[in-house]
Amino acid sequence: MTWTFEEMDRMFHPRVVAVVGDKKDRDYMWLRSVSTLKGKVYSVQVNPEEAANIVAMGFPNYSSLLDIPEPVDYVIVAVPRHVAPRVLEDAIRKGVNGVMFFTAGFAETGEPEGIRLQQVLTDMARKARMKIVGPNCMGLFNPRWGLRHSPEQYYDDGGPVGFISQSGTHATFFSLVGYQHGVKISKSASMGNGIILHADDYLDYLGQDPQTQVIAMYLEGVPNARRLFHLMQEIGQRKPIVVWKGGQTSEGARAVQSHTASLAASTALWQAAVRQANALWADSFDETLDLVKALCFLKEPVGPRLGLVAMTGGQSVVITDAFAKAGLQVPLLTPRSYQELATFYSTIGGSYRNPMDMTPTSRNLDMVRRVLDILARDDNIDAICYEFNMGFSAREGMVERLVDLLGEFREAYPRPFLCVLSAVHREAEAVGVRQALAQRGVPAYPSFQRAGNAFRKVWDYYRERRERGATRPAPAPAGPVRPG
Structure with a gap:
């Protein structure tokens, strides 16, 4: 269907x-x-004690879906598995638009009864042309509509990122951790066993959704692989797609079978299909988030040559190694840039060859801006990465002023600009700083290695897009996120 x-x-x-x-x-x-x-919102609960508590919370409660006095669009089902078919039967009779089954214990168990019950739900839904989310999942998240699957998720405000996941945990964590990094969800779907609605159905929807500009997927196995990869090729012409594949090892593939009853194809086959669709391959949760963040906030890369700014000599060595190991270039600057830097930059305790060692001037924001402006004009530099070291920003108001400076620079600089946020002993404060930078369109990474890897993969992605003649996706808007 x-x-x-x-x-x-x-x-x-x-x-x-x-x-x-x-x-x-x-x-x-x-x-x-x-x-x-x-x-x-209505509740359906037959237990008198539970029903009394629910009514005390302010929710109308009924003993059956059929008793609710108006049409119902979406049903969340959290009942024992043997009750699930009865609930679905009532939903079909009620004319419900879609049903989400949090209920687990179906084919993923490998047990005959679980397999049988899942087939019963599948047959009922197909006959009635009923949309089923799950079973064994967390369901849908639309923050702008206040539709959530965790009380901790934000609401009222959303972002440009669509997320499709066969894992409920990954779907929830991606929304919560992404929020801490300034990455906001447009729509998200945790699909679990996916007996009716599959990854390709959600991808088709997000590809048409005007609020979604970047799509990420955590997949373990798909029944409609041909349609999924066709959609990836078609939608990928307009919107970047990141694929994180679970079950890449033989042991992981075995875990996939017991998690969502999916059959995992070989990793090599998946990687080839993702590459052919010009999507981005991710190996982990962190890499998925890093790539999505870069796609949301970075201006389109035009080359692999980085201007690097670090706060100490040791850090300047480490950031250079990280970006070079990622396959990027850290070139010398032009003679003109060196001449400009020599007029004000002290080499006592610092260096300005590239990487820039800002030890003597890191607390002087006027100097920081002058250095960034010189790098921006340098013909040997395609992008800039700045180490935002919170240990060098301890003075009152310093962090806020530096965030403003970097945001203003990002607006003026026509090429990619990213940060590495070195928090060390101030990690609790780093969340707010990452969010503030993201609101200004500046992605902040927790390590040099993650920043270098993300930039390299996104640079490769845009280079291949240009070679294939694909259209440039619209830039994602940055805006505040309200916590839920």
């Missing part, structure tokens, strides 16, 4: 949500998650 954009979009924008089976030992997680919905 395939679905229209309108059919999928209604599920991501439900006017009425029903939560079936939420209870105290789960701390009423699902009701609390959708309490921010821009619409109505």
Whole structure:
């Protein structure tokens, strides 16, 4: 089955949500998650004690979906697996648009009863043409609509990143950790076993979604690989796609089978398909986040030559090694740049060959801006990476002023500009600084190695796009995120 954009979009924008089976030992997680919905929320719970608690929380409760006095768009199901078919039957009779099964214990168990029950749900849904998210998943996240699958997720404001995941944990963590890095979600789907809606269905939807400009996927195995890769090739002409494949080893493939009952194809086959689609391959959660961050905030790279600015001599060596090992170049500057630097830059305790060792001048923001401007004019430099060392910014107001300076420079500089945020003993403060930099369009990485790797992969991606004649994706807007 395939679905229209309108059919999928209604599920991501439900006017009425029903939560079936939420209870105290789960701390009423699902009701609390959708309490921010821009619409109505109903509960379905037959246990009198649970129902009383739910009503006390302010949610109307009914003993059946069929008793809810208005049409329901989206149902969240958290009941034992043997009850799931009865809930789906009621949802079909009610004319519900989509059903999400948090309920687990189906084919992923390998047990005959779990396999049988999953087939029952599949047959019922196909016959009724009912959209099923899951089972064994966390469902949908649309922050702008207040549709969440964790009470910790933000709401009211979203971003440009669509995320598709066969893991509920990865879907939740990507939204929460991404938020700490200034990366905001447009729409996210945790699909679990994916008996009706598969990765290709969500990709098709996000490819058409005007709020989504970058797409990332965590996949373990897909039933419709041909359609998925065709969509990747087509959508990838307009929107960057990052693929993180789970189960890359024989041991990991075995874990995939017990996690979502997926059959994992060979890693080499996946890598070849991703490369052919001109998507970006990621090997981990961190690399997925790093690449998405670069795609959201970096201006399009035009070359691999970096101007590097570090706060100490030791750091200047380490950042150079990191970027060189990533396959990037750290060239000497032009004679004109050296002449300009020589008029004010002290080499006592510092150096300005490239990398720039800013030890003598790191606390002088006027000097920082002069150095950045010289690098920006240098014909040997295609991009700039600046080490934002919070240990050198301890004076009151220094961090805020430096964030403003770097944001203003990023706006003026026509090429990519990124930071490495060295927090060391001030990690708690680093979250706010990363977010502030992201709001100014500056991606901040936690290490030189991660910054170098992300830039190299994104540079390769854009270079190959140009060679293939693909269109340039629209730049992602930066904006504040409201925590939920």
